[in-house]
Amino acid sequence: MSATETHDPNRRDFLYIATGMAGVVGAAAAAWPFIDQMRPDASTLALASVEVDVSSLQPGSSLIVKWRGKPVVVRYRTEKEMKDGEAVKLEDLKDPMARNANLPSDAPATDANRAATGKEAWLVMVQVCTHLGCIPLGQEGEYGGWFCPCHGSVYDTAGRIRHGPAPENMPVPTFQFISDTKIRVG
Ligand code: FES
Numbered sequence: 001m002s003a004t005e006t007h008d009p010n011r012r013d014f015l016y017i018a019t020g021m022a023g024v025v026g027a028a029a030a031a032w033p034f035i036d037q038m039r040p041d042a043s044t045l046a047l048a049s050v051e052v053d054v055s056s057l058q059p060g061s062s063l064i065v066k067w068r069g070k071p072v073v074v075r076y077r078t079e080k081e082m083k084d085g086e087a088v089k090l091e092d093l094k095d096p097m098a099r100n101a102n103l104p105s106d107a108p109a110t111d112a113n114r115a116a117t118g119k120e121a122w123l124v125m126v127q128v129c130t131h132l133g134c135i136p137l138g139q140e141g142e143y144g145g146w147f148c149p150c151h152g153s154v155y156d157t158a159g160r161i162r163h164g165p166a167p168e169n170m171p172v173p174t175f176q177f178i179s180d181t182k183i184r185v186g
Contacts (some may be wrong), residue, residue: 050065051184052065052185054181058076062074065185077121077122093160097168098114098169098172099170100113100114102117124183125170126173130153131167136148142162145162148166153165
């Protein structure tokens with residue numbers, strides 16, 4: 001399945017996880033079951049990274065890959081999604097911290113600090129609700145970002161928590177563009 005928008009977020013999100021594991025992650029995914037079985041220590045986990053080919057993504061589409069056992073969404077945001085994110089005042093945020101592993105821990109949760117540096121259309125984020133760990137649905141909810149149906153947490157287009165019981169923005173993992181079309185996560 002190609003990484004494009006559909007009208008069925010449940011089906012879409014879970015299919016992306018499946019295809020991400022099978023195709024996008026490649027060698028790293030093949031190694032994962034073995035590593036996982038061996039119950040790796042922290043140093044082994046620290047080395048785990050995945051390379052993600054994002055050449056098929058257009059603005060408004062996403063894909064999800066599995067990284068260290070968690071779904072990581074790569075979203076190529078639309079102009080509107082970026083503008084909506086930039087328009088939010090920091091004082092209106094429930095969690096004012098960027099939660100971006102690529103930035104200092106006290107970086108504020110501006111839209112730019114949540115996105116890829118210099119490539120603000122791109123959002124790379126662990127798509128796990130910070131309340132109790134459900135997987136939120138993408139492009140749902142009041143802000144057109146993410147919505148967690150478990151207990152109603154609503155995230156905006158930068159993955160920042162806006163309403164509901166989740167205490168924090170969804171975390172941005174360490175990542176970098178290693179070419180125009182490839183991202184390394186981890
Ligand atoms: Fe997401 Fe509770 S786990 S709102």
